[in-house]
Amino acid sequence: MKIAIPVKDESLTFFSNAGHTPKFAIYTQTGSGMFRSFKLDSIINNPRTDLDHDHAEEDHACDHAHDDEEHIAQHNKMGTALKGCNYVVVKKACKNTANSFTSQGIKLVKYNGESVLVDAILKETSAAFV
Numbered sequence: 001m002k003i004a005i006p007v008k009d010e011s012l013t014f015f016s017n018a019g020h021t022p023k024f025a026i027y028t029q030t031g032s033g034m035f036r037s038f039k040l041d042s043i044i045n046n047p048r049t050d051l052d053h054d055h056a057e058e059d060h061a062c063d064h065a066h067d068d069e070e071h072i073a074q075h076n077k078m079g080t081a082l083k084g085c086n087y088v089v090v091k092k093a094c095k096n097t098a099n100s101f102t103s104q105g106i107k108l109v110k111y112n113g114e115s116v117l118v119d120a121i122l123k124e125t126s127a128a129f130v
Helices: 069-081 095-102 118-128
Strands: 002-007 023-030 037-045 087-090 107-110
Touching: 002 037, 002 118, 023 118, 037 118, 069 095, 087 095, 087 118, 095 107
Parallel strands: 002 087, 087 107
Antiparallel strands: 002 023, 023 037
């Protein structure tokens, strides 16, 4: 099973706004229950080209029109890049971001905690990965 987590950089610091994250960390889950573990497979860049990834905004709200095809196409790049993942952990995701994932069969797992450490977030949300 593959899980994607939005991260700031290679330090694996969680980035709360999935649509504006600079990168995604991709993990494979093995085992189950108390034997569940996660292995980092790769870190990929967010493929959106309409963002300044060096100055990504965690608190940005998507305010584009619902029919802005160019903007929606930018969001859809994320779903395509994460195709093959089963889940993506998010704290915030606008409708376009959520649609980009769900259209590829990727389920969103909401994280409401305060940790910015990916290992802790994986443990806290792991019950949702079935």
